Amino acid sequence: MINRLSPFLAVMLVVGYAFLYGPIASLVVYSFNASRLVTVWAGFSTHWYVELMHNEAIQRAALISLEIAVIAATGALLLGTAAGYALQRYRRFRGRALFGTLAIAPLVLPEVITGLSLLLLFVALEQAVGWPQGRGVPTIAIAHITLGTAYVAVVVEARLAAFDRSLEEAALDLGARPFKVFLVITLPLIAPALAAGWLLAFTLSLDDLVIASFTSGPSSTTLPMVIFSSVRLGVSPQINALATLFLVTVAVLVTLAGRLMNRPEPKS
Amino acid sequence: MSAAMRRRAVLALPYAWLTLFFLVPFMIVLKISLAESVIGIPPYTALLATDGWQLHVSGESYRRLASDDLYALAYLNAIKFAGVSTVFCLLLGYPLAYGIVRAPRRWRSLLLLLVILPFWTSFLIRVYAWIGLLSGNGVINNTLLALGLVHQPLTLLNNAFAIYVGIVYSYLPFMVLPLYAQLEKLDPALLEAAADLGCRPWRAFCRVTLPLSLPGIAAGALLVFIPAVGEFVIPDLLGGPNTLMIGKVLWDEFFANHDWPMAASVAVAMLAVLILPMGFIRRLLQGETA
Incomplete structure (x- = not known):
C-alpha cells in the first residue's frame, strides 16, 4: 500500500487548509461584529452591511471597477484566445520566441514594472499623437487587457493541447473551411477554457490595485x-463586510465555472 | 485564404497589441531612465533635443542608484524576503500538493479547487485579513493572552515576520499547483518497485519522488519568487512604514517624489535581476510546445 495518505501528509493537509482559510474565516466572522473594533467581539450585527449600502464612494468605485473588468475580460478573451491558439498550433513562425515571451511575461512580471511602463507609454503617446487624453477608464482597461491576455493564453493553450484533434481533421477532410471548423468544432470544445479565462481576467481586473493606480x-x-x-x-x-460579499460572489462564480470545466466533453 | 495568410490573421492582433502595450513600454522605461528629472509635465527631459539631433543622455538616476546605499539595501531585502518566503512556500506547499495527490480520488478535485479558490478572491482583501489577525489587539494576540500563553501582546505586525507571512500566504497556490501537476504524473509503480527492492519510504521519496518532481519545484519557486521580489502591497500594508523593499521604493519614487527617471531606472535594474528567472519560467511553462 504505497499510494496512501500517510499520517504526516494528512496532518499537513489539515495545517495547509487551516492556513489558507483561517484568515478568510476571521474576515467573515468579524464582518458581523457589532463593535467598531474589529478584534473585540460584541455580538452579532449586520450594521456594517447597512453602512456599506450607504457608502457612495465605494459604490461609485465598484461600478467603475465592474465596467473596466467587463471590458478587460472581453478584450483579453479575444486576444488571449488568438495568442493561445497561435502558440499551440503554429509550431514555427518568425518571432515565435519573442511572441511566446510577450504572451507569458505579464503573468510573472512584478506589477509595479507593468504599471509604470504602461503609464510612461500613455504619457509618451499623448505627447506624440494626442491620444489618450489624460488617463481614466480606457487606459486602465488597456492595461488590464494586456495583463488578462497572458492568463487567457495560458488557459486556452493548455485546453488545446489536451483535446483530440481528429474531430477537426475529420471536418477538414469532409470539406469544411478552416474558419468554419474553428467555429463549429474547436470553439465549442474549448468553451469551458474560454469561460474560465474570461472569469480569470475579470477577477484579476477587479482585484488589481498596483497597475490601476499607475494608469x-x-x-x-x-x-x-x-x-x-x-x-x-x-x-x-465595512471592508470586512465588503470582503464577505466579494467572497460569496466568487464562491458562486467559481462553483459555476467548476461545473463548466468538469463537464465531460460531448461524445460525438 | 491560404494557410500562411490565416496564420497572419490570427497572429496579427495579439502580436500587435502585446508589442504596443508590453514591449514598447519597456523601451520607453529604458529611455526615461536615462533622462533627467525636471519640474514640469511630463517631469523628465527629452532625450532628443528639439533643435537638433544631439542626444541628451543623463546617467544621473543610475549614478544615484549605484551610490545611495538605500537602493542596494532595498534590492537585497527584496531578494531576501522573496527567497526566504519561496523556501517556506515550498516547505508548506510540497506536502500539501503531495497530500492532494495521495488523497482518495473523489476528494482530489475538491481539494484542488480549495487551493485555487483563494487565488480567485481579492489579493488585497487577503492581505488585509492578516492585519486583523496580527495586530497588537488582533485575533492571534487576543487568543494567546486569553490562554495565558503570553502576558503582553507580541509584536507581529509591521515587521519582517508579517511580510514573510503575507508573501507565503498570498503566493502558496502558485507553489502548490505546478507541484501537484508534476506529482500527479509520477508513476506509482516506481515507488512500488523501490519498496519491493527493500527501499524504505523516506529513502524512496528522496531517491525517486523528489528528483522526479524537480521541474514542478522549479516552476513553483519561480512563480513565487519573481512577483514577490517586486511586491508592493504586502510590504506596504504588513511591513510598516520603514520597510525597504524595491517594489515599494519604486512606488514611492513615483507617487511620493514624482521622480519618474529614478522610478524608471529602479524598474530597469529590477528587470535586470529578474530577466534570467523569467527566461527559465517561460521554458518551464511552455516547455512542451516550445
Whole structure:
C-alpha cells in the first residue's frame, strides 16, 4: 500500500487548509461584529452591511471597477484566445520566441514594472499623437487587457493541447473551411477554457490595485484603490463586510465555472 | 485564404497589441531612465533635443542608484524576503500538493479547487485579513493572552515576520499547483518497485519522488519568487512604514517624489535581476510546445 495518505501528509493537509482559510474565516466572522473594533467581539450585527449600502464612494468605485473588468475580460478573451491558439498550433513562425515571451511575461512580471511602463507609454503617446487624453477608464482597461491576455493564453493553450484533434481533421477532410471548423468544432470544445479565462481576467481586473493606480486618472478611482486607502488608515469593519460579499460572489462564480470545466466533453 | 495568410490573421492582433502595450513600454522605461528629472509635465527631459539631433543622455538616476546605499539595501531585502518566503512556500506547499495527490480520488478535485479558490478572491482583501489577525489587539494576540500563553501582546505586525507571512500566504497556490501537476504524473509503480527492492519510504521519496518532481519545484519557486521580489502591497500594508523593499521604493519614487527617471531606472535594474528567472519560467511553462 504505497499510494496512501500517510499520517504526516494528512496532518499537513489539515495545517495547509487551516492556513489558507483561517484568515478568510476571521474576515467573515468579524464582518458581523457589532463593535467598531474589529478584534473585540460584541455580538452579532449586520450594521456594517447597512453602512456599506450607504457608502457612495465605494459604490461609485465598484461600478467603475465592474465596467473596466467587463471590458478587460472581453478584450483579453479575444486576444488571449488568438495568442493561445497561435502558440499551440503554429509550431514555427518568425518571432515565435519573442511572441511566446510577450504572451507569458505579464503573468510573472512584478506589477509595479507593468504599471509604470504602461503609464510612461500613455504619457509618451499623448505627447506624440494626442491620444489618450489624460488617463481614466480606457487606459486602465488597456492595461488590464494586456495583463488578462497572458492568463487567457495560458488557459486556452493548455485546453488545446489536451483535446483530440481528429474531430477537426475529420471536418477538414469532409470539406469544411478552416474558419468554419474553428467555429463549429474547436470553439465549442474549448468553451469551458474560454469561460474560465474570461472569469480569470475579470477577477484579476477587479482585484488589481498596483497597475490601476499607475494608469488611472482623477475621475477613475477603482474599488481596490478605495479599499487600499481605507485599509491604510486602519482596519474597518465595512471592508470586512465588503470582503464577505466579494467572497460569496466568487464562491458562486467559481462553483459555476467548476461545473463548466468538469463537464465531460460531448461524445460525438 | 491560404494557410500562411490565416496564420497572419490570427497572429496579427495579439502580436500587435502585446508589442504596443508590453514591449514598447519597456523601451520607453529604458529611455526615461536615462533622462533627467525636471519640474514640469511630463517631469523628465527629452532625450532628443528639439533643435537638433544631439542626444541628451543623463546617467544621473543610475549614478544615484549605484551610490545611495538605500537602493542596494532595498534590492537585497527584496531578494531576501522573496527567497526566504519561496523556501517556506515550498516547505508548506510540497506536502500539501503531495497530500492532494495521495488523497482518495473523489476528494482530489475538491481539494484542488480549495487551493485555487483563494487565488480567485481579492489579493488585497487577503492581505488585509492578516492585519486583523496580527495586530497588537488582533485575533492571534487576543487568543494567546486569553490562554495565558503570553502576558503582553507580541509584536507581529509591521515587521519582517508579517511580510514573510503575507508573501507565503498570498503566493502558496502558485507553489502548490505546478507541484501537484508534476506529482500527479509520477508513476506509482516506481515507488512500488523501490519498496519491493527493500527501499524504505523516506529513502524512496528522496531517491525517486523528489528528483522526479524537480521541474514542478522549479516552476513553483519561480512563480513565487519573481512577483514577490517586486511586491508592493504586502510590504506596504504588513511591513510598516520603514520597510525597504524595491517594489515599494519604486512606488514611492513615483507617487511620493514624482521622480519618474529614478522610478524608471529602479524598474530597469529590477528587470535586470529578474530577466534570467523569467527566461527559465517561460521554458518551464511552455516547455512542451516550445
